[in-house]
Amino acid sequence: MTRHVVLIGMMGAGKTALGSELARRLRVPFRDSDAEIEAAAAMTISEIFARDGEAFFRAREEQVIARLLAGPVGVISTGGGAWMRAETRALIEGRALSVWLNCDPEVLWARVRQRPTRPLLQTADPKGTLLRLLAERAPVYAKADLEFLSRGHDSIEASAGRLLAALRRADPDLIEETS
Numbered sequence: 001m002t003r004h005v006v007l008i009g010m011m012g013a014g015k016t017a018l019g020s021e022l023a024r025r026l027r028v029p030f031r032d033s034d035a036e037i038e039a040a041a042a043m044t045i046s047e048i049f050a051r052d053g054e055a056f057f058r059a060r061e062e063q064v065i066a067r068l069l070a071g072p073v074g075v076i077s078t079g080g081g082a083w084m085r086a087e088t089r090a091l092i093e094g095r096a097l098s099v100w101l102n103c104d105p106e107v108l109w110a111r112v113r114q115r116p117t118r119p120l121l122q123t124a125d126p127k128g129t130l131l132r133l134l135a136e137r138a139p140v141y142a143k144a145d146l147e148f149l150s151r152g153h154d155s156i157e158a159s160a161g162r163l164l165a166a167l168r169r170a171d172p173d174l175i176e177e178t179s
């Protein structure tokens with residue numbers, strides 16, 4: 001692969017799940033910025049938000065994404081807010097093909113509602129919070145190089161196959177064929 005593929009988009013869009021499957025198919029390294037932050041801090045994302053706050057988390061997220069972009073070319077899944085920070089976005093824009101995993105709000109909600117792992121959704125009205133974040137963020141997510149629809153009824157395997165085809169179309173030089 002000639003440059004990183006970076007997945008962006010809302011919580012529940014499938015950045016982590018689909019990114020991992022895409023990397024497996026491409027036989028390139030997979031990195032998830034949230035997992036890297038958790039490993040470096042030896043704390044969960046929720047613990048980092050609770051102890052140090054969102055601003056601290058965003059600064060760490062920028063540092064981790066810079067480190068991942070400097071590493072071996074692969075698939076990088078970001079956390080949903082990473083692309084909203086101008087500095088982080090500029091880093092990604094300079095070194096990667098960015099893909100917005102767009103997703104129907106009801107599908108997002110169905111995927112995140114049972115999970116207590118996302119501190120931004122620990123509100124009195126988590127669905128309302130999710131919809132508000134989506135409305136705020138969608139115009140910025142739309143700046144990605146490529147938009148891909150993460151469909152509710154597709155399996156992760158089917159989505160990965162469709163994403164691979166979309167990547168080949170978007171950049172015919174991205175994936176080097178090996179014999």
Ligand SMILES: Nc1ncnc2c1ncn2[C@@H]1O[C@H](COP(=O)(O)OP(=O)(O)O)[C@@H](O)[C@H]1O
Nearest residue numbers: 010011012013014015016017111154155156159
């Ligand atoms: N087609 C699909 N694409 C992506 N995720 C899917 C799909 N179908 C079901 N899922 C599930 O939806 C959830 C998506 O969450 P995750 O990958 O953590 O999203 P994100 O990292 O964008 O927040 C996972 O539990 C995954 O197994």
Ligand SMILES: O=C(O)C1=C[C@@H](OP(=O)(O)O)[C@@H](O)[C@H](O)C1
Nearest residue numbers: 010011012034079080081118119
């Ligand atoms: O949208 C966001 O601001 C966040 C998304 C999460 O990652 P996922 O998008 O992988 O759930 C995680 O980084 C953190 O809870 C904040």
Ligand SMILES: [Mg+2]
Nearest residue numbers: 015016078079
């Ligand atoms: Mg994720």
